[in-house]
Amino acid sequence: MSSAYSITRSVNVPRAVYLDFPLGHTAGKPGDKALQRKVMIDTLSALDTIQVPGTIRSLPYRWAATEDWKDQVMRPNSEKTEHADARVERTTDPQYHLEDDVRAAELNLARNGCADCIWPE
Numbered sequence: 001m002s003s004a005y006s007i008t009r010s011v012n013v014p015r016a017v018y019l020d021f022p023l024g025h026t027a028g029k030p031g032d033k034a035l036q037r038k039v040m041i042d043t044l045s046a047l048d049t050i051q052v053p054g055t056i057r058s059l060p061y062r063w064a065a066t067e068d069w070k071d072q073v074m075r076p077n078s079e080k081t082e083h084a085d086a087r088v089e090r091t092t093d094p095q096y097h098l099e100d101d102v103r104a105a106e107l108n109l110a111r112n113g114c115a116d117c118i119w120p121e
Contacts, residue, residue, distance in 0.1 A: 001026045001043055008056055015050040017043045018058045028061070035061065 002008040003026045005018050019026055019039065028035040039061060046057045096102045108114060 001039075002056070005056065005058075012054055013056070014053050015047055016056045017046045018056050019061055020058075021061070021063050025063075029063070 002016050002018050003021045003023050005020075008016050008018065021028070026039075028039050039059065042059050046059070050057060094105065096105065
């Protein structure tokens, strides 16, 4: 199951089901058991019947009558609302969560010429 069509297509999955729902809510809205059940039944049916490798079947469900959730959730630097996207703009510069990660990358670069590579010791 996926809510990220382009990513799913790029990794060449054997088969998948796509729903145009916000990330983290692929099975449906929280508390909407009827929709979640329909999504799961249709997903299992699709995954059972897809015969061509790489097929991504889109399910017909919609998050809302309009797709305005994308403007609220998925747009960087959108108006500050409760659902605004707070992600940092993409950059080619490495970004690390912890200082230990920075040191590990620097050590890998010094030892192996590659900051991102992991080499067995």
